[in-house]
Structure formats: C-alpha cells, structure tokens
Amino acid sequence: MTTPTEFDAIVIGAGSVGNPTAYFLENEGLRTLVLDELSASGQGQNKAAIGGVRATHSDPAKIKLCQESIEIFSHWEERTGTDIGWKKGGYCFPAFTEKVEATIKGLLPVQKKFRLNIDWVEADELKRVVPGINENGLRGGTYSPDDGQVSPLLAAESFTREAERLGAVYRYGEPVTSLVMKGNAVAGVRTANGEYRATTVVNASGVNASAICRMAGLDVPILPDSHEGGISAPVKPFLDPLIVDLRPGPEGKTINFYFGQDANGQIIFCYTPIAPISGTNRNSTYEFMPIVAARLVEVIPRLKNLMIRRVWRGLYPMTPDGSPIVGKTPTVEGLVLGVGMCGQGFMLGPGVGENLASLIAHGGPSIDPEVFGLLSPGRDLYAGKKEALK
Ligand SMILES: Cc1cc2nc3c(=O)[nH]c(=O)nc-3n(C[C@H](O)[C@H](O)[C@H](O)COP(=O)(O)OP(=O)(O)OC[C@H]3O[C@@H](n4cnc5c(N)ncnc54)[C@H](O)[C@@H]3O)c2cc1C
Structure with missing residues (x-):
C-alpha cells in the first residue's frame, strides 16, 4: 500500500x-x-x-x-487497557547537608502554590518512606507521593x-x-x-x-550532553519512591544522583556530571559504574549486593x-x-x-x-x- x-x-x-x-x-x-x-x-x-x-x-x-x-x-x-509500568511511588529528595536542606525547602513555596502534594518530612518519617536509608547525617527530606515511574x-x-x-x-x-x-x-x-x-x-x-x-x-x-544510566537484576520490591540525592559525589565529578526501583523490582539509576559532557558520544565510560555503585551504597547501604545487568549512555537535548x-x-x-x-x-x-x-x-x-x-x-x-x- x-x-x-x-x-x-x-x-x-x-x-x-x-x-x-x-x-x-x-x-x-x-x-x-x-x-x-x-x-x-x-x-x-x-x-x-x-x-x-x-x-x-x-x-x-x-x-x-x-x-x-x-x-x-x-x-x-484505564484509557487503553495497556500496562506501561506506571508505579505511583513518589519522589524523595533526602537532605544530608544543610545546603541541600536549604535548597529543597526553598523550592517548597512555589511547589505548594501550584498545589503539589509535597512536604518536608523529618528524618524519622523519612526512614519509613525509604527503608534502609543511611541514617548517618540524615536531616529529613521532601517527599511527593503523587509522582511516579513509567517504563x-x-x-x-x-x-x-x-x-x-x-x-x-x-x-x-x-x-x-x-x-x-x-x-x-x-x-x-x-x-x-x-x-x-x-x-x-x-x-x-x-x-x-x-x-x-x-x-x-x-x-x-x-546542545546535546551525555548522561549514563544503568539497571540491576530484579530484587524483592522494597523501595517506593525515586530518590534524588543532590549532594556532590565524594569523587568530585557528580552532582544529582537519582535512582529507584521499577515496577519489575529492578533498581534503575543515573547521575549528572558536575562538568557537562558535551557532544553526542554514547560509548559507556569506565568510571560510571564505580562512581554509581559507591553512591548507591552511600544512600542505601543494603544495595551493596545488587547485581547490575546493563548500563548505557544517552543524551539530554539541552537549552541555554x-x-x-x-x-x-x-x-x-x-x-x-x-x-x-x-x-x-x-x-x-x-x-x-x-x-x-x-x-x-x-x-x-x-x-x-x-x-x-x-x-x-x-x-x-x-x-x-x-x-x-x-
Ligand atoms: C541516562 C538518562 C536518563 C534519563 N532519565 C529520564 C527520566 O527519568 N525522566 C525523564 O523525563 N527524562 C529522562 N531522560 C531524558 C529523556 O530521555 C529526554 O529528555 C527525552 O527522551 C527527549 O525526548 P525527545 O522526544 O525530545 O527526543 P527523542 O526521544 O530522542 O525523540 C526524537 C526522535 O527524533 C528522531 N529524529 C531526529 N532527527 C530526525 C530527522 N531528521 N528525521 C526524522 N526523525 C528524526 C530521532 O530518531 C528520535 O527518535 C534521561 C536521559 C538519559 C540520557
């Protein structure tokens, strides 16, 4: 035809x-x-x-x-009869430093103005939202239960x-x-x-x-810049929200690090380099896994036994x-x-x-x-x- x-x-x-x-x-x-x-x-x-x-x-x-x-x-x-892996687990930005606490609290007024279901939760409550989170230095964090994940x-x-x-x-x-x-x-x-x-x-x-x-x-x-991501083998579901850790990584190369557990139980993760990696190169780097593994375990120590299945590198279409x-x-x-x-x-x-x-x-x-x-x-x-x- x-x-x-x-x-x-x-x-x-x-x-x-x-x-x-x-x-x-x-x-x-x-x-x-x-x-x-x-x-x-x-x-x-x-x-x-x-x-x-x-x-x-x-x-x-x-x-x-x-x-x-x-x-x-x-x-x-409901609309189409097709499962696209929607998981309403929310987003959580934990604060381990005064600076991150100030940043995420500073965003709350505008977020609340738009009636977003988000609030600051104290460290004790956050431990319930993110089971197994590292308690060392944990000050609390924001939690928005209506956000989620899709495949x-x-x-x-x-x-x-x-x-x-x-x-x-x-x-x-x-x-x-x-x-x-x-x-x-x-x-x-x-x-x-x-x-x-x-x-x-x-x-x-x-x-x-x-x-x-x-x-x-x-x-x-x-202007494209590149970011790497990865996914583990499935583990028993334990983590509802996607976690965004805004601290700079101890290795000095990363800022935002985020991860979650998808609808299949797989832990999926990526980070943002401090210095953007401009261009369209999509070859995986040797440093991604060591950095991300350390950061995962830093936030939730029990993730140290995860088996990683696959990594990849993709591009963000950035604007000035x-x-x-x-x-x-x-x-x-x-x-x-x-x-x-x-x-x-x-x-x-x-x-x-x-x-x-x-x-x-x-x-x-x-x-x-x-x-x-x-x-x-x-x-x-x-x-x-x-x-x-x-
Ligand atoms: C590691 C990583 C993790 C990410 N995580 C998230 C996340 O959790 N949530 C989120 O919202 N975003 C995330 N993103 C960002 C997200 O992937 C991109 O912002 C998004 O896919 C861009 O959508 P797009 O439709 O603009 O581009 P694309 O999805 O790339 O679609 C553009 C299409 O245009 C086609 N095309 C280009 N030129 C032509 C042409 N001349 N003729 C015909 N076709 C053409 C391409 O083949 C492509 O299929 C992530 C990105 C990376 C790299």
Missing part, C-alpha cells in the same frame, strides 16, 4: 514528545504522519530515560505540563499503537532532509522518498532539533536556560516546536503533546496560556534565569 502524501500535521520524531503529540493530534481529528530516521518508535533518547515522572519542579510551566503528564500516565491503563519502552510502544489505531501513519528509517517552504510558511517535509505535505509541522526531533530548525532558517540552540522550547515559532507559520527537553523529556512528553495538539487544533494550549508562554520559542534563551532542577 502506498503512503498518502497529504496530512493535516507531520511530526518529526517518534520519541518521548513525538509519540504523545501524534496521539493527541489524532484525538483532535487531525490526520497525522510521524517520520523517524531510526528503525522503530522510541529508539532515540526515549529509551535512555530511566522513567522518572514528577511534577515537583521549580518552573511553573514544567509543573503544569508534568501534572498533565501524570494524569495521562496514571490513567493510561519508557512500554510507553513509546503503547502511544504509537494507540496513535496508529486512531489513524496516524508512522514511517521509520526515513529522515527528514529538508522542509517544504512557501514564503514564510512551512508546507511539508522532504525525505529520500519524496515530499509529504501538511500546513503544520511539529519538530520533535530531540537532539537533532537545531538542524531541523535551520531548514526553516531558524537558529534554535539545542535549561528549560524546554515549546510552541509556535513566531516567524515561520505552521512550524511548531516541542524541543529542548533537557533531562525531563519523558515526563514532559504527554503534557507537551496534549498542549501542542490543543494549540494546533484550537489555537491555544490546555494549560493557562500565560504559564505555557514561559516556554515560548520567542523568549530570550539567554536571559539568565536557570531552571533549578533541570
């Missing part, structure tokens, strides 16, 4: 953002084509994510979008299947090589197989997003101010961006997708437009404000 060439919308990238966007566009009745250069859905950075999903950010737009994502992820099985692999597959069921057409192994322009408006895309036409093109191409924007003459800086770039481009009609997701594209994906579909179909987002506008492609990306928990 030949693929049709006329669509209402074209999504570039079948990833954390592109798949939910296609699903919600089809829900709005827009005939949608999804193109990906890789051989299957979710094979870009989506599969590198460890699946943490939280609304507890410091940026109002990310809070609102992730609240929508949690709503979607947590009801996905990025299952989610990509399910969003794709549901989008296709509604009518979306997916084409793999077909990179977009240029945009079809009609004056200042986008009119479609070109691949090695020819032209596809649509008056709306959504750039959801992850770390490749700058290149797609350049095809329309736009300079949108998306650490916040995503989402919305219509001010200068190219029909070109819509869902890019620069930094380290949170998986959790932002469904909320971004739902809002972009609403923007395209009805002219406005589903969350408060003023809050949505904080992520606008037209903002000054170098204004200096940095997201605290990117």
